[in-house]
Amino acid sequence: MPDSADLVINAAKVVVRRGRNTLLDAVDWQVELDERWVVLGPNGAGKTTLLNLAAGRMHPTGGTMRVLDERLGRVDLAELRPRIGVTTAALAESIPADEKVLNVVVTAAWAVVGRWREQYDAVDEERARELLDRFGIGHLADRDYGTLSEGERKRTQIARALMTDPELLLLDEPAAGLDLGGRERLVATLGELAMDPDAPALVLVTHHVEEIPPGFTHAMLLGEGAVVASGLIDTVLTAENLTKTFGLPLTLTRDGDRYGARAA
Numbered sequence: 001m002p003d004s005a006d007l008v009i010n011a012a013k014v015v016v017r018r019g020r021n022t023l024l025d026a027v028d029w030q031v032e033l034d035e036r037w038v039v040l041g042p043n044g045a046g047k048t049t050l051l052n053l054a055a056g057r058m059h060p061t062g063g064t065m066r067v068l069d070e071r072l073g074r075v076d077l078a079e080l081r082p083r084i085g086v087t088t089a090a091l092a093e094s095i096p097a098d099e100k101v102l103n104v105v106v107t108a109a110w111a112v113v114g115r116w117r118e119q120y121d122a123v124d125e126e127r128a129r130e131l132l133d134r135f136g137i138g139h140l141a142d143r144d145y146g147t148l149s150e151g152e153r154k155r156t157q158i159a160r161a162l163m164t165d166p167e168l169l170l171l172d173e174p175a176a177g178l179d180l181g182g183r184e185r186l187v188a189t190l191g192e193l194a195m196d197p198d199a200p201a202l203v204l205v206t207h208h209v210e211e212i213p214p215g216f217t218h219a220m221l222l223g224e225g226a227v228v229a230s231g232l233i234d235t236v237l238t239a240e241n242l243t244k245t246f247g248l249p250l251t252l253t254r255d256g257d258r259y260g261a262r263a264a
């Protein structure tokens with residue numbers, strides 16, 4: 001068991017309730033800095049709820065949730081949030097269509113969406129350009145965000161999430177809405193990030209095993225708010241566990257470092 005200070009996420013018996021619904025039920029989860037996690041489960045399993053907790057965007061109803069060694073409920077979330085990079089569909093929708101791509105990224109340094117300050121540090125701009133280059137969209141820096149393709153938008157969102165040099169990066173369904181080529185390019189890019197020893201701890205939420213990038217080390221399978229299996233990806237990702245999680249008989253194939261699943 002690692003020292004608790006080394007844990008990026010430390011959830012103990014975490015419960016989230018809304019009215020009569022139990023969204024998460026006694027979830028235990030420990031994530032270390034060098035780990036790359038995929039959280040997999042069907043619609044309504046509680047994946048986004050878990051991600052929102054990890055992002056410091058909500059408190060658990062029960063149990064304890066520590067993120068970056070701060071206990072949710074006892075820490076000023078405004079101080080915690082810049083240490084965590086997040087991409088979600090909801091955040092993406094709040095980006096104005098007429099915002100320049102460079103500004104979408106650079107404004108993350110101030111934890112705001114939308115450019116409200118006329119001047120920013122040259123060093124921020126340089127970092128934002130480097131991130132855009134890293135994700136293969138440096139040439140789009142001066143374009144309006146609204147003119148980008150879905151794949152280019154996803155890359156912009158990830159560059160933005162990395163702008164503050166976070167210790168934890170949370171990606172909610174980053175490949176949703178991409179065509180096959182876009183998905184494969186994004187999966188390859190995320191695979192490179194996963195292999196980078198200087199990258200933050202990664203947590204990627206998805207419905208599809210095909211979207212798991214190479215280099216991901218751990219998996220949590222979530223079904224109806226409860227953990228079905230959690231741990232090293234090779235142990236957790238089995239046809240039997242997927243069958244339990246998605247509630248229908250499934251077969252799982254592995255081709256090198258990529259996965260495929262279909263009804264048995």
Ligand SMILES: Nc1ncnc2c1ncn2[C@@H]1O[C@H](COP(=O)(O)OP(=O)(O)OP(=O)(O)O)[C@@H](O)[C@H]1O
Nearest residue numbers: 018019021023041042043044045046047048049050
């Ligand atoms: N405020 C709320 N009040 C009641 N129920 C809620 C609330 N928010 C979410 N839920 C329910 O909790 C369950 C888990 O939601 P969540 O968004 O975490 O699932 P998910 O695994 O991310 O699903 P999807 O894959 O469809 O995005 C769903 O059944 C949802 O309807």
